[in-house]
Amino acid sequence: MPNIEVNGKQYEVDEDGYMVDLEAWVKDIATFMSKGDGMELTDAHWEIINFLRDYYQKYQIAPMIKILVKEVGKVMGPEKGNTKYLYELFPDGPAKQACRYAGLPKPTGCV
Numbered sequence: 001m002p003n004i005e006v007n008g009k010q011y012e013v014d015e016d017g018y019m020v021d022l023e024a025w026v027k028d029i030a031t032f033m034s035k036g037d038g039m040e041l042t043d044a045h046w047e048i049i050n051f052l053r054d055y056y057q058k059y060q061i062a063p064m065i066k067i068l069v070k071e072v073g074k075v076m077g078p079e080k081g082n083t084k085y086l087y088e089l090f091p092d093g094p095a096k097q098a099c100r101y102a103g104l105p106k107p108t109g110c111v
Helices: 027-036 043-059 065-076 083-089 094-101
Strands: 003-006 009-012
Touching: 003 027, 027 094, 043 065, 043 083, 043 094, 065 083, 065 094, 083 094
Parallel strands: none
Antiparallel strands: 003 009
16 A cells, blocks of 8 residues: 655555544644645635544544535534535545545545
């Protein structure tokens, strides 16, 4: 399996770039991955990343986009719990890209 190097430390990722050891995640990994995608993480990005980490800790599953939109809407309101907002933040797919940054597995239902 491939590795990424962040701050001099190696982290194993799968063929799609998702971390293998979810417990090894640190915020610098998200920053590293986002820079590789040409993005700069803002507070709005971190809000979703942290939401996903909390969701995963509670349910032990990375939500697909439909569930992500619904759950974000419940917690953060309709202005953030909608597909348009989430795609503006994570244009490569809110569930897939945000979960990768959050150190979570690929969401269920994502190809």
